[in-house]
Amino acid sequence: MPKATGENMRKTGFVALVGRSNVGKSTLLNALVGTKVAIVSPKPQTTRHAIRGIVNDPRGQIVFVDTPGVFDRTRDPLTEALNREVRGSIEGIDAIVYVVDPTRAVGPEEHRIMNLVQAAKVPTVLAVNKSDLPERERPFVYEFERLADKFRAVVAISALRTRNLKPLLDTIFELLPEGEPYYPEFQLTDIETKHWIEELIREKVFIQMHDEIPYSTTVVVDQLEKREDGMVSITARILTSDERHKKMLIGARGAQVKQMGASARRELETALQAKVYLDLTVEVDEHWVSRETHR
Ligand code: GDP
Numbered sequence: 686m687p688k689a690t691g692e693n694m695r696k697t698g699f700v701a702l703v704g705r706s707n708v709g710k711s712t713l714l715n716a717l718v719g720t721k722v723a724i725v726s727p728k729p730q731t732t733r734h735a736i737r738g739i740v741n742d743p744r745g746q747i748v749f750v751d752t753p754g755v756f757d758r759t760r761d762p763l764t765e766a767l768n769r770e771v772r773g774s775i776e777g778i779d780a781i782v783y784v785v786d787p788t789r790a791v792g793p794e795e796h797r798i799m800n801l802v803q804a805a806k807v808p809t810v811l812a813v814n815k816s817d818l819p820e821r822e823r824p825f826v827y828e829f830e831r832l833a834d835k836f837r838a839v840v841a842i843s844a845l846r847t848r849n850l851k852p853l854l855d856t857i858f859e860l861l862p863e864g865e866p867y868y869p870e871f872q873l874t875d876i877e878t879k880h881w882i883e884e885l886i887r888e889k890v891f892i893q894m895h896d897e898i899p900y901s902t903t904v905v906v907d908q909l910e911k912r913e914d915g916m917v918s919i920t921a922r923i924l925t926s927d928e929r930h931k932k933m934l935i936g937a938r939g940a941q942v943k944q945m946g947a948s949a950r951r952e953l954e955t956a957l958q959a960k961v962y963l964d965l966t967v968e969v970d971e972h973w974v975s976r977e978t979h980r
Pocket residue numbers: 704705706707708709710711712713814815816817818842843844845846
């Protein structure tokens with residue numbers, strides 16, 4: 686495919702959701718990310734921040750990340766050192782969505798976060814949340830709106846009712862640099878995804894069993910689904926050609942298979958950005974070789 690240029694160039698970047706607790710950051714993240722599961726390729730991450738969710742769009746990709754510690758620190762005062770720390774902590778972040786709750790007064794904590802956001806020196810969008818509530822329950826809207834010139838944009842949203850999220854996304858895409866997506870987009874239903882998971886588990890088997898059982902094993906994913914609670918449920922079998930290898934793969938009281946399952950699950954959780962339930966068992970399948978060639 687020809688590389689996109691100019692107006693067709695896609696936008697990609699890391700975006701931090703910042704704000705006091707209970708302003709609606711998690712609700713907003715869920716509303717923006719929806720139910721799509723993005724698979725993160727297992728190559729080293731280009732950011733040192735934890736990824737919270739990914740939005741894929743024809744315009745590009747937004748990677749929402751955590752900025753651990755700094756923005757939810759509760760101590761004062763705002764010092765130069767702290768500013769430096771903020772600059773360090775937002776390294777690699779392309780934009781900030783600063784979420785505020787106009788039902789609560791702008792107190793010292795809000796001012797401190799506001800100052801940190803300003804110190805960050807990356808484009809910031811102010812998202813004034815909870816616009817679904819009646820005006821009388823949002824007496825501090827003006828307090829925030831009058832700060833408009835300090836931000837690249839101010840958007841009134843309702844994370845809960847998913848209102849006005851499109852203008853918010855439009856603004857974020859405008860602010861992001863051009864580039865190809867950091868993380869490839871797959872769906873859980875893709876056959877490649879199933880194979881990718883089988884390979885990932887198989888790799889754990891080889892790492893743990895060393896050369897003891899090199900090529901007499903394969904992995905089959907029988908069931909793969911995202912449950913309503915967001916958890917990804919996987920049923921997989923390690924197939925081996927003989928009974929002796931089966932015993933070794935299971936280990937004493939199931940210790941081996943348990944450990945392989947645990948390390949596979951950890952990597953899958955990072956990659957799928959979801960809690961993963963992995964049911965992993967070991968079976969003898971003498972027809973393993975022919976099955977593999979017929980797949
Ligand atoms: P966080 O601490 O910033 O992550 O905030 P949460 O996302 O956990 O939300 C805190 C509370 O605010 C929850 O009870 C949400 O249901 C509620 N909330 C979040 N967004 C909205 C909104 O747009 N409107 C209203 N009315 N409530 C909201």
